[in-house]
């Protein structure tokens with residue numbers, strides 16, 4: 001199984017990943033890198049730019065909000081974007097930010113470590129004049145000391161490590177994966193903190209009723225190994241139900257207010273900072289590219305590729321904005337195919353992420 005994981009990261013020439021078609025954006029097909037949540041870049045109007053070079057993941061976490069991994073029920077395609085194309089788009093966005101120092105955060109709807117040119121991408125992002133920080137989000141499943149040293153040498157400033165328990169058996173259960181080795185992830189994390197300039201922020205996901213005590217153990221482990229050298233050491237997340245996400249058995253849903261109360265209690269109990277704001281990361285408002293289509297607007301598009309979820313297609317506008325935005329078309333009537341031209345109505349446009357339905 002681990003062999004397959006390595007393969008996902010190393011063979012971008014593959015036509016399929018986990019049985020699903022692999023769309024290599026900019027290789028098989030040209031699609032704008034802005035507009036779709038599953039790949040490319042996302043600019044939410046701050047000096048942080050989200051970077052999504054790959055969509056797939058070798059794990060199948062029982063709580064995954066993006067329904068990633070081999071056990072996915074909703075996904076129908078996966079995406080890969082070459083580093084030079086990502087860098088081109090990030091350069092243009094970073095220019096818009098004026099004098100603001102920019103953070104690029106490689107987060108993805110899957111696992112960034114499966115992106116085989118990740119060190120090259122980090123190095124290229126760091127070479128953009130006002131990009132001061134490159135960070136990434138990971139569950140660390142395929143992290144090794146050799147891989148970590150390459151990421152650090154490329155200039156990775158921070159890893160936001162999703163680690164939801166320190167118990168190996170429970171970790172295999174939570175990650176829905178029998179080969180996942182949390183001890184190995186811990187060992188490499190400790191090595192990173194001892195031997196590199198890369199900082200680590202622990203970002204466990206609290207699943208109330210399932211891993212409450214485990215999250216406290218993660219916090220205590222973080223204190224022992226010295227996380228948060230230059231950034232906050234902890235970014236505890238709370239499980240929220242998502243439409244196509246997975247819902248673990250036995251979860252007790254918690255409101256944001258209850259979660260904050262618990263974090264306050266843990267801050268006092270463990271003596272660490274757990275309640276964070278964007279300012280803790282130097283995140284502030286900054287100019288963003290214009291929204292090109294308003295909600296309710298009718299737009300003529302051409303279908304270009306399968307969407308990342310069932311009943312979805314990726315399309316580009318016909319005409320002058322063809323190269324500017326990707327639009328997801330939700331087609332429950334199964335009437336579309338690649339090459340179809342159709343008029344759609346925009347239903348969502350927040351942060352230049354576009355959803356639409358055929359009219």
Ligand code: SF4
Nearest residue numbers: 057059061064110139
């Ligand atoms: S590692 Fe992340 S993307 Fe992958 S299955 Fe788990 S939660 Fe989902």
